[in-house]
Amino acid sequence: MQNEIRQDIIVGSRRFSNYFWGTLLLLGGLSFLLAGISSYFGINLLPFSNPKELVFIPQGLVMMFYGTFSLGISLYILFTVLLDIGGGYNEYNKLENLVKIVRKGFPGKNREIFLTYPLANIRAIGIKITEGLNPTRSIYLCLKDERNIPLTPVQQPVAISDLEENAADLAKFLDLKLENL
Incomplete structure (x- = not known):
């Protein structure tokens, strides 16, 4: 379990x-x-x-x-x-074959942002690294319908080795391939 x-x-x-x-x-x-x-x-x-x-x-x-x-x-x-805007969790559940993405938003009818994706609809785990004036380093959930859902929060760029290690661990856990976006 x-x-x-x-x-x-x-x-x-x-x-x-x-x-x-x-x-x-x-x-x-x-x-x-x-x-x-x-x-x-x-x-x-x-x-x-x-x-x-x-x-x-x-x-x-x-x-x-x-x-x-x-x-x-x-x-x-x-x-x-x-x-705590933007706070939440990502849950990867092999028992239910679901990925759940939960975030807190601003007050209102959509305060809780709750996204679920079946594991069967996920193509790969993607990494996007951009350098320059506004560098970004993010991990994405790549769906079969060509959508890319960000999994990492907006933050200071993390070390590339840490990002790659986290993405590789996640891809291995979900038994998916790792892509460079």
């Missing part, structure tokens, strides 16, 4: 980089917003600087704009972390 089912956990938006950037943008946005408000009211709301001496138009107004924009982006990032 243990050798017939394999489950790979997929980390969604709950990764260190999102916590880091969400927190940094939140602190920076609050600082800029408070600096702009300080310049408008002429009071010092920041303990580490003296922004009340800024001229409100244009400097204080621009600081408030940047602060509001930064707060909006940070709240979006922290919201996606809270909901």
Whole structure:
């Protein structure tokens, strides 16, 4: 039974980089917003600087704009972390002859993304490696109807040797061939 089912956990938006950037943008946005408000009211709301001496138009107004924009982006990032968007698992079940791909999406009627594919409809396991300005290294489920379903999450590119090893292990487990896309 243990050798017939394999489950790979997929980390969604709950990764260190999102916590880091969400927190940094939140602190920076609050600082800029408070600096702009300080310049408008002429009071010092920041303990580490003296922004009340800024001229409100244009400097204080621009600081408030940047602060509001930064707060909006940070709240979006922290919201996606809270909901764990993109998190889930891939399950390869030889007993049921199914591959299940489960992911979390944004709130709504399609919050849970649940895809199932019979093993009989799977042609191969594919690897796609692109280098350049935006490098990608992904493992795909290649179906007989020429669709390629990504199995790896969006992340920093992993080492090519690790990607090939993971893909080869999966292909061996499912008794499929390995392709280069």
